[in-house]
Amino acid sequence: MIAATPTPSRSSTPATLATYDRAYAVAVQKRRETGRPQFVLRTGDALQPFRVSATGPKRDQSLMTLIA
DSSP states (O other): OOOOOOOOOOOHHHHHHTSHHHHHHHHHHHHHHHOSOEEEEEOOOSSOOEEEESSOOOTTOEEEEEEO
């Protein structure tokens, strides 16, 4: 019989970094640096629930905020 090995617990760091507030702060910073509008997008991915982009949402993403 094979003994089950415990799965390592996930670190709380990615969960802390992947928040809407962090994505919003990055979008504001990128807007200041580039002068281009930035979009905060919801991805539906558990590991990266939000991302910042200079282009609008793709088919599987939702627009959360536009930093114009």
